[in-house]
Amino acid sequence: MIKLIIFDLGKVILDFSHRDIARGLAAFSTLAKYQDPAKIMDHMFNNGSKIINLYEEGRITTDDFFIYIKESFGLDISFPGFKKIWNEIFKENDGIDMLIERFKKDFMLFLLSNTNELHFEYVKEEYPVINKFDRWVLSYEAGIRKPEPEIFQIALNKAGVKPNETIFIDDIRENVKGAESIGINSVEFKSVNQITTYLEEKTYESRPG
Incomplete structure (x- = not known):
């Protein structure tokens, strides 16, 4: 019987674009190379950047992250200016709030995210939907990122449930496989409608009788 539904944050609850960050930072670069947003995208996001992973695992502070980015790209920017560019990239997916409200009545809902x-x-200040979850499992607090099985086990332990009593939803196939590796029912997110149908079927199947 399903007791817990775990949602990813990025692309599932809130859509976002790293390109918005690259464009914003490029406008403040004093280095010709990094005045091209594509170069910042490649350096920060497209090549498995170690600095992003370290920040998402809570292994470096926000201050150190800002200093590294500022120096790497030759940015003439204040911390408040950087923070605005870094943060204002999100948009709530249409219909997701309604989905959360619908399933919150009968199931524990967790948010599990590789984030910083x-x-x-x-996002917890700007988007009320974030505060509708029962618990958050965040990579920068846990010190580990998806798809490592340990971060999923943290969520199970917090909820006091078994893998087969849990559903995990993520837009990245590698993360879905990570959850499946410890026996969690998992699905790759394509749309809110697709997930709504999946949850209706999966939770109905799990009901006794």
Whole structure:
């Protein structure tokens, strides 16, 4: 019987674009190379950037992250200016709030995200849907990122449920496989309608009788 539904944050609850960050930072670069947003995208996001992973695992502070980005790209920018560019990239997916309200009545709902301190502090203030979840499991607090099985186990332990009593939803196939590796029912997110149908079928199947 399903007791817990775990949602990813980025692209599932809130859509976002890293390209918005790249464009914003490029406008403040004093280095010709990094006045091209594509170069910042490649350096920060397209090549498995170690600095992003370290920040999302809480292994470096927000201050150190800002200093590294500022120096790497030759940015003439204040911290408040950087914070605005870094954070204002999100948009709530249409219909997701209604989905959360619908399933919150009968199931524990957790949010499990590879995220960082700046982003999460921002979205929990700006998007009320974030505060409708029963618990948050965040990579920068846990010190580990998806798809490592350990982060899913943290969520199970917090909820006091078994893997087969849980559903996990994520837009990245690698993360879905990570959850499946410990026996969690998992599905790759394509749309709110697709997930609504999946949850209706899966939770109905799990009901006794």
